[in-house]
Structures are given as C-alpha cells and as structure tokens.
Amino acid sequence: MIAQDMQPLRLAEHEGIKEFVKALDSRYQLPSRSVISNSLLPNLYTKFKLKLFDLLKNIKDIAVTTDMWTSPNNQGICAITAHFILKQRLHCALLAAVVVEGHHNADNIASVLDGVLQEWRCRNKVVALVTDNAATMIKVADILKIRHVPCFAHSLNLVIKEVLAEPGLKQLIEKCSMIVSHFKHSTLASDKLRSVQREINRPELKLVKFVETRWNSAFYMLKRILEVRQELTLVLGELPNAPENLTANEYSIVEELGNILEPLETCTVGISGEDYVTISLIIPLIKGLCLQMVELENQHNSDFAKTVIAAMKTSVQKRLKCYETRSPCMIATLLNPHFKRAGFKTHTDAENAILITKKEYATYLSSERFQISLDRNMPEVCEEVISPPSPKKSKLRRLLSFVDNAPKGATSVTADIIVDMRQYLEKPTIPFSEYPVEYWYHQENQLKHIAMKFLCIPGSSTPAERVFSKAGLIITDRRNRLSGKHIDKLLFIKINCDLFK
Numbered sequence: 001m002i003a004q005d006m007q008p009l010r011l012a013e014h015e016g017i018k019e020f021v022k023a024l025d026s027r028y029q030l031p032s033r034s035v036i037s038n039s040l041l042p043n044l045y046t047k048f049k050l051k052l053f054d055l056l057k058n059i060k061d062i063a064v065t066t067d068m069w070t071s072p073n074n075q076g077i078c079a080i081t082a083h084f085i086l087k088q089r090l091h092c093a094l095l096a097a098v099v100v101e102g103h104h105n106a107d108n109i110a111s112v113l114d115g116v117l118q119e120w121r122c123r124n125k126v127v128a129l130v131t132d133n134a135a136t137m138i139k140v141a142d143i144l145k146i147r148h149v150p151c152f153a154h155s156l157n158l159v160i161k162e163v164l165a166e167p168g169l170k171q172l173i174e175k176c177s178m179i180v181s182h183f184k185h186s187t188l189a190s191d192k193l194r195s196v197q198r199e200i201n202r203p204e205l206k207l208v209k210f211v212e213t214r215w216n217s218a219f220y221m222l223k224r225i226l227e228v229r230q231e232l233t234l235v236l237g238e239l240p241n242a243p244e245n246l247t248a249n250e251y252s253i254v255e256e257l258g259n260i261l262e263p264l265e266t267c268t269v270g271i272s273g274e275d276y277v278t279i280s281l282i283i284p285l286i287k288g289l290c291l292q293m294v295e296l297e298n299q300h301n302s303d304f305a306k307t308v309i310a311a312m313k314t315s316v317q318k319r320l321k322c323y324e325t326r327s328p329c330m331i332a333t334l335l336n337p338h339f340k341r342a343g344f345k346t347h348t349d350a351e352n353a354i355l356i357t358k359k360e361y362a363t364y365l366s367s368e369r370f371q372i373s374l375d376r377n378m379p380e381v382c383e384e385v386i387s388p389p390s391p392k393k394s395k396l397r398r399l400l401s402f403v404d405n406a407p408k409g410a411t412s413v414t415a416d417i418i419v420d421m422r423q424y425l426e427k428p429t430i431p432f433s434e435y436p437v438e439y440w441y442h443q444e445n446q447l448k449h450i451a452m453k454f455l456c457i458p459g460s461s462t463p464a465e466r467v468f469s470k471a472g473l474i475i476t477d478r479r480n481r482l483s484g485k486h487i488d489k490l491l492f493i494k495i496n497c498d499l500f501k
Contacts (some may be wrong), residue, residue: 036487045489052093053120062122063457064095064146066113066137067464068104076100077487078414079467080116083274089443091272092463094495095120097488106139114144116443122235128328128457131464133158136443149328152271152282153181153460155319157216160264163308164218169257172250173210173218176225179232180207189239193437196231216268219261222254234415236419256305260312263292271459274466277436278459282329284343286320324349328454331357335451337430354425358417361450365413368446410427420447423491 021030030038056062063083070076080095083413096116101109117123131137132154141148144247149239162446164173183189184207205228210221225232236245246254271278293316296309323329324345330353333343341350424447430439437455440448 012278015332023236041489044493048496056122061127061453061456062125063128064126065458065461065464066390066462077293078112083456083458085437085452086197088438093499094492097491100264104138110140115346127453129460130461132144132461151461153268153462156264156268159315159319166311180209183207192235193231196234203500216265221266222258224354260296260308272461272462277455279457280332282323283333286341286344323342327356328457332454333481339431340425341430348360361417364449420445
C-alpha cells in the first residue's frame with residue numbers, strides 16, 4: 001500500500017489507519033515506521049529484484065532509457081529503465097533510480113549507468129540507449145560505446161517551441177498565458193467561471209497552464225481556451241482587474257494554430273507509449289507529418305497560417321530529418337509488418353533500409369553459424385587428436401587445404417538473406433489491430449531475431465520521464481526526510497509491481 005498507493009512510511013502510525021485495522025482485526029499489530037523502513041521495505045525490494053534478475057537473465061536484447069531529475073529536496077536522481085520483449089509482448093522495468101552525487105556531467109552519469117547495467121548483468125545485452133538530445137547524454141552513449149537514439153518526443157517539442165517563437169505568435173501565447181494565470185491565482189475568477197459554466201449548462205472545465213518544459217502544453221492551453229470561449233467572454237467582462245480578453249481575430253488565430261499544432265500533438269502522444277512498439281513509428285510519422293502539412297497549406301489561406309506552416313516545415317526538416325537515416329529507425333520501420341516499404345517517403349529510402357537490414361541480418365547469421373560450426377566441430381577435433389589420420393589422407397587434405405581458407409557458408413548466408421527478406425517483404429502488411437511482436441513470434445523466418453532486437457527500442461525517453469512523475473508523488477513535504485535508498489526502493493516497487501502480477 002505504501003509503495004503502490006504513494007502513502008508515507010509512517011502510515012501505520014496514523015490514528016485513522018489504526019482504528020480502521022482494529023475494526024477489521026483487533027489482534028493485528030501494525031508495524032512501526034522503523035520496521036517498515038528497515039525490514040519490510042528492503043525485504044519486498046529484494047524479493048522484486050530477484051524476480052527481475054531471473055526474468056532478465058533469459059532476455060537477449062535490452063534497450064535502455066535514462067534521464068536526470070532534481071527532486072524538491074535537491075537530490076539529483078538518475079532514472080534507468082529497461083525495455084525488452086517477453087511472451088510476445090513489450091515490457092518496461094525500472095532498473096534503478098539512483099541519487100547522483102557531484103556534478104551531473106557525462107563521465108559521472110556514464111559511470112552510474114555502467115554500474116547499474118553491470119549490477120543487472122545486462123551490459124552486453126544493451127542494443128540502444130534512448131535519451132533526450134542534450135549533448136551530455138549523447139556523450140554518455142559515446143563513452144559507454146552504446147548506440148544512441150535521440151528521444152523523438154523531445155525533438156517534436158523543439159519543433160513546437162520554434163514554431164511558437166514566431167513573431168506575433170509569441171505575444172499571443174503570452175496573452176493567453178496571462179488569462180490562464182489570472183484564473184489559476186484568483187479564487188474569485190475561478191469561482192465565477194464555474195458559476196457561469198453551471199448557469200449556461202456547460203461542462204466545468206478548468207483552464208490549462210502553458211509550461212515550456214511540458215510537451216504540447218501550449219496546444220492544450222489553446223484548445224481549452226477555445227472550448228471555454230463563451231464563458232471567458234462573460235466572466236472577463238465582469239471581473240475587476242481582469243486581463244484583456246482575446247479579440248475575435250485572435251480567437252480565429254488560436255483556432256487555426258490549434259489545427260496546425262494538432263498533428264505534432266498526435267505524434268507526441270503516439271511515440272510516448274510503453275506497451276507497444278514505438279521506434280518503428282518515427283519514420284512513418286515524419287512522412288505522415290509532411291503530408292499533413294501539405295493538406296494544412298491547402299486548408300488555410302491566411303497570411304498567419306502560411307507563416308506558421310512555413311516555420312513548421314523548416315523546423316521539421318531541421319529537427320527530424322536525422323531520424324530518417326538512423327539505422328535503428330530504418331530497420332525497425334522495415335521490419336514492422338504494419339509498414340514495410342510503405343513506411344518510407346521514397347523508394348530510395350526503402351531500398352536503403354533493405355540494404356542496412358540485410359547487413360545486420362548477415363552479421364547475425366554469420367555469428368550464429370560460426371557458433372554452430374564450433375559446437376559441431378569440437379568433438380571431431382578431439383577425435384583427430386586421439387586418432388591421427390593416415391598419411392595418404394593427410395597428404396590429400398594438404399593438397400585441398402585451400403578449402404579451409406575459403407569463407408565458410410558465405411553463399412548459403414547470402415542465399416538465405418535474399419530468400420528470407422523476399423519472403424517477408426512480398427507478404428501483405430498486417431492491419432493495425434494486430435501486434436507486430438506477436439506477428440514475428442509466430443514466424444519461422446530467422447529474420448525474426450533482427451526484428452525483436454530493434455522493435456524493443458522505445459522511440460522516446462518518456463518512460464524515464466514518467467519515473468520522475470512517480471518520484472514527485474513520493475517526495476512530498478510530508479516525506480522530505482526520505483533517504484535516497486528509500487526513494488530507490490519505493491520507485492522500484494511501485495513501477496515494477498505490475499510486471500510480476
């Protein structure tokens with residue numbers, strides 16, 4: 001209850017819970033805070049940790065997301081989540097929420113991350129590290145020699161910020177923010193808004209605050225202002241010292257801006273999931289976004305809309321273009337049976353993805369067959385040591401020794417790659433109601449191993465971000481004395497409890 005429901009450690013000392021438990025069973029003695037923190041919590045943490053160890057030791061490929069956060073009690077916390085495929089489903093687990101001492105530089109964070117991965121014995125299983133676009137995090141991946149994938153949701157947020165920074169638009173956002181702030185900080189204003197909403201039979205909707213660091217909060221603010229436009233017009237005219245309401249022209253601009261920003265919001269929500277494949281959505285979403293911008297240009301003829309859409313196109317090109325040439329995104333898109341070739345903008349892009357996937361597949365097949373060859377030949381080597389070949393056979397083998405230096409199975413590997421890729425690509429795409437991981441689970445095609453390796457990579461670092469939302473609930477004014485060890489354990493139990501149900 002304490003971990004899952006975000007209750008304080010001293011919950012058992014509260015009079016209300018004591019009375020409640022006594023009414024259920026007067027014989028039961030509630031544990032004290034010290035017993036919970038020194039015994040029950042560590043024991044449950046150890047139990048969950050052992051279960052996760054057992055689960056991860058049989059996982060071949062793991063993707064990792066990480067991010068840094070400064071808590072309300074000024075502790076720097078590094079969240080590290082693992083993403084993997086198990087039983088035909090994609091899963092996410094928190095490996096650690098570590099308090100980082102000292103400077104939050106690349107060397108320090110890399111050391112912490114490496115230590116956690118070594119502790120979980122999955123360092124050599126990590127196929128990619130997903131973080132925000134900060135130079136520090138990119139350097140962390142470089143230090144650890146792990147393939148880096150920048151968070152797509154973060155890149156989308158940068159696109160939105162650049163669009164909203166357009167002259168004229170910035171002032172409109174500030175004006176909307178002033179209206180929202182007035183209702184957030186004035187009891188009179190918020191009460192009056194609810195009263196008017198009841199009088200005209202409208203839903204009691206609160207205004208949404210714009211937070212620069214919160215993805216798409218500007219979109220939600222503008223959308224809500226449009227939804228309560230009638231009530232705002234009535235209330236702002238009656239309130240003393242109220243900010244100026246938007247003009248009819250400004251409301252028209254807000255409506256247009258909401259339509260223009262909606263595709264970006266859709267992309268952000270779609271890429272931020274945890275229980276479905278997301279990295280393979282990136283390239284198709286960019287393609288869909290570009291097509292949507294063409295439609296928006298045809299729908300909106302105002303000078304304002306043309307300016308905003310032009311800024312959006314420029315920013316999309318600058319911020320998102322790099323994803324279309326990243327190997328993990330290309331391979332995952334091609335091997336997502338929802339998309340295959342259709343997920344790419346051009347035929348050339350699709351062919352490049354096929355070439356990169358073939359190279360990855362060739363490396364896998366060569367490695368697998370080399371290992372099989374070693375396993376099969378080991379007994380034969382032992383037999384030859386015990387029973388040397390006859391002189392005639394030995395001379396014959398020397399004469400044919402060039403065979404030993406030839407690439408083993410090269411032709412077979414190449415043929416299998418061609419056959420397996422053709423077999424996969426020539427089949428029709430599957431409907432979106434079907435799950436890509438489940439599709440590959442039932443395939444005999446060995447290409448499934450490459451698909452599973454890349455489809456487990458998340459398209460954003462949102463899972464690590466969500467850890468901090470939970471941390472914010474744990475570290476409250478009532479719990480500001482919690483140590484780093486308690487925070488780590490509480491978060492670990494809270495986030496991973498569903499994994500073991």
